[in-house]
Amino acid sequence: MTSKLTAQSLRKLSNGVSIPAIGFGVYQTPAGEALSIVSEALKAGYRLIDSAAIYGNEEEAGEGIAKFLKANPSVHRSEVYYTTKIWNDDHGYEATKAAIQKSLQKVEKSIGYIDLILVHSPISDKEKRLGTWKALQEAVALGSVKSIGVSNYGVKHLEELLAWDGLVNKPVINQIELHPWLPRKDITSFAAKHDILIEAYSPLTQGKKINDPELVQVSAELSKNAGKTISPAQTLIRWSLEQGFIPLPKTATVSRIPENLDVFGWEFTDEARKTLDKDSYEVLTWDPTVYEDPK
Template structure:
């Protein structure tokens, strides 16, 4: 568990449902909970918030645990200003009806303008204060976006997390250092590079040394560096495999052995650098 600046604990390894067909989402989330995940990550943009909630509700109704056992995150599609985000959050809360609250909500992207970003954060703070959302955060925010919040006279709550693309070939040292200096935790999306680096010689060397899959080595790399990690798999066997990373440890030299190439798994955009 990682303690957020909101005071709440978040499981350090989460299960994401990006690009999961809504028709398959409920069963996939249910399966992930059955094998041991307790942190589920969805988003308005993914189009499967309702189905994600249904998978959690099925697990709860079968008596496998209680609501507080599951950490649920969603993301507002775009920070389009106070009124729009209030409506947007209410829509998400309706889709997860039966789960009572969201553990974490994020602004999915900074790609709008300062007025709308700050208005959106105002809405986030109000829902947080009402207890409908336990923690609030951002995604794909650069240091200048965080500084914009810091300098805002209406700021009452700093983000609990910043969810960014992060893996050995895109290590984001400036963002990681700055966010952590403020007590903002780092969540890594695309930690497995969508498989694009599974044939990397150094990764294969470590995979062979520890008798682990490339995915397990990448998960361990990120966890050892203190990141909260989001993974995805469409099979129960792979879901379980990705959880099995507690029986080996990478050395300091191995953690530092990868070359940071600024690899973007979505190379057509990098919102962290957005200046609007």
């Protein structure tokens, strides 16, 4: 499968909607820079932009998409996939309804609708989480939001949602921190059984593992095999693709945008797969997947 992937490849969600096989994240991208960085990412070939209410750059991300589409009329809005997320403070039916409207208002003028809304994390309680899902399902029924999913959900949080008697729309995505040092095989195998695609955030480990000796060695071996330089960052993004994940690399450096997308036309060797197949649990960001509701 991975040998045939290109920057234009699409993955099919359980609701029949297609999503790009790789995305561009705007976490920690200042609002004042998001418009230009999103436009540059789309210019380089990305077609999936991942934002969130808590990032404070939804409006600018939408404007960046609109700017690119205006300059490139051959690319249709339907070809660009925009994601945002409901923050923890807005869990619960009424609060989520209001949050959805806020997120819609920030992008309706620029891009018209939201392709995907995720529950940013399970941090609240069961009643609020399910109330949030009820509000999201209603948004899908109205057509202003095309698909819904979750982020930072552990197996128990996914089980809770899938067992809910009010479930109409299954989560199509679970977005979690993933990289060779945090493969989360319990969550990814559960998701595979239930036809939930996995998005990998912080696939570049926020730079914390870029100089890892094993990663550097694998990158050198892949470079030799591919006949061109493969950087550790490219190796990590390709690792996510090899696992069947949708990686969401981010960078504030414009020159690195095309480099992070140059992860096609070559693939891992068996030795590279073996070296980076780690049985570890090294969280480099935060870990709501283990969240327990207050007693």
